[in-house]
Amino acid sequence: MHELAITQGILSVVLEAAEAAGARRVRTIDLTVGTLTGYVDESIRFYFDLLSRGTPAEGAVLRIRREPGEGHCQTCEARFPVEPPVIPTCPFCGSPQIRITGGTRCVVERIEVEHGDEHSGCEGNPPGQ
Template identity: 40%
Template sequence: MHEVGITQSIIEIAEQHARRENAGRIASVTVEIGTLSGVVPESVEFCFEACTSGTLAEGASLIIKRIQGRGRCGDCGDEFDLDTYTFACP
């Protein structure tokens, strides 16, 4: 489950920003996860509480914004949503 490493990196980045601003704690973390990223948002949510233990983000809420994949047909130029790696013009 690569989401553990991703979640740890998210927390490290959030802590870097918090320290730069002299914040005593992190109340919430917002991340964007693309539908074609291969990252399972529910797994990141599951890992978040365990990974924040003992950090500035302990007790913080996690806000995940899901970003829809987009494609553009090379022939007609039409743009469309993508849910899979099928790059065929609808």
């Protein structure tokens, strides 16, 4: 169920960026989702379709890239893949001093937008500065 909250976050980032770019419509969204987030692609897509209705992001194509989990041991400096469920010890030396260095992000990498027709704007002066 936590995909609902994260998808709301994604959508607001996308809509803000689209507005800043003066976009009429969002065409594609590139997302990076870490495998350790526990988020399910299909749920994100489902909520996105639902939440984006009536917004410029409606009908946008979601491209989801999975980022593998990675850990770094502070004791022996090993780097190793981490898969859920996370076991908080180093697989090489058994140290509990590990740091998760990858796979926990869920970020919008980039969006592709369509701009409105030049002649449709009658918004007055462009923003100053």
